Amino acid sequence: MSITQITREFLGLSSDTKPTNVATGSKFIELDTKKVFIFDGSSWYLNPMPVMVTDSLPTGSNIIGKVGIDFGNNGVSIVGSLYKDLALAVEGINMAAGATVWGNYIDNVQWVRNMIIMYSSDQAFDIYLGRRNMSGNSDANGWITGLSAGANTRCMSTANNSNQTALLGYSARFGVKNTAAVANTYARAYIQLMGL
Amino acid sequence: MDSLIERLNENGLIDEQGNIILEKYENGSYQAVDRETFTGFFGTTDYSYLQLAAADQGKGYTRFFDAWHELGIV
Numbered sequence A: 001m002s003i004t005q006i007t008r009e010f011l012g013l014s015s016d017t018k019p020t021n022v023a024t025g026s027k028f029i030e031l032d033t034k035k036v037f038i039f040d041g042s043s044w045y046l047n048p049m050p051v052m053v054t055d056s057l058p059t060g061s062n063i064i065g066k067v068g069i070d071f072g073n074n075g076v077s078i079v080g081s082l083y084k085d086l087a088l089a090v091e092g093i094n095m096a097a098g099a100t101v102w103g104n105y106i107d108n109v110q111w112v113r114n115m116i117i118m119y120s121s122d123q124a125f126d127i128y129l130g131r132r133n134m135s136g137n138s139d140a141n142g143w144i145t146g147l148s149a150g151a152n153t154r155c156m157s158t159a160n161n162s163n164q165t166a167l168l169g170y171s172a173r174f175g176v177k178n179t180a181a182v183a184n185t186y187a188r189a190y191i192q193l194m195g196l
Numbered sequence B: 001m002d003s004l005i006e007r008l009n010e011n012g013l014i015d016e017q018g019n020i021i022l023e024k025y026e027n028g029s030y031q032a033v034d035r036e037t038f039t040g041f042f043g044t045t046d047y048s049y050l051q052l053a054a055a056d057q058g059k060g061y062t063r064f065f066d067a068w069h070e071l072g073i074v
Helices: A161-166 B002-010 B035-042 B049-056 B062-071
Strands: A004-006 A009-012 A027-030 A036-039 A044-046 A086-090 A093-095 A100-102 A114-121 A125-132 A138-147 A150-157 A171-178 A184-186 A189-195 B020-024 B030-033
Touching (some): A093 A100, A100 A125, A114 A125, A114 A138, A171 A184, B002 B020, B035 B049
Antiparallel strands (some): A004 A009, A036 A044, A086 A189, A093 A184, A100 A171, A100 B030, A114 A189, A125 A171
């Protein structure tokens, strides 16, 4: 089977050679194994989320960190829309102290439960999440706060009470907040959420 | 503060959350600050252009105050 590119996502078989001339954060889905791989800029790594509902579940409480079986999901990631990733890129923007750059809403994300978020910034920042339901009611909360400059990947679960703000409404958007007491120019701040 | 918010709202500079929109970008995204943070920085002023600008002290709001001044908001 040939590999098909859908924007930054690739479909293929486990026997296919995964491309390496792709953007960081690209996703490769093995149709025969149902496994999802993420490209980190140099190599593909297996998405640690338990997306295979037919797999045998791992045992123990520390295997998949904060996601999945620890919170009664029986190791099943509820699939909202695999192709509705949410992202925000901020480049070369001077942000006032305490200000937030908000991206645009993306719709139809109501069933994302477990997710992976990748982020990178050259300045300290908070990640904000804005939600809006089908009636137009909206809110906004600090989701992952106190982040230092650098890159990271993190699993999040809305089943964890401490992360209830991650429950998405009909529409969702990201914000990057300058947490410094002075203005800062953000040469780069990237957030990508892979809803699973 | 209320009169400032009213004038900002009249100029389309209050978002759906009630935040103060500081700068809009071409793709629809924008930079904003919540009222609590803004009041914490500038609540001791009378929200006049001169006092706002004097209270900025590196916080990066001066260029937005300049724009508001040109629009007659402050």
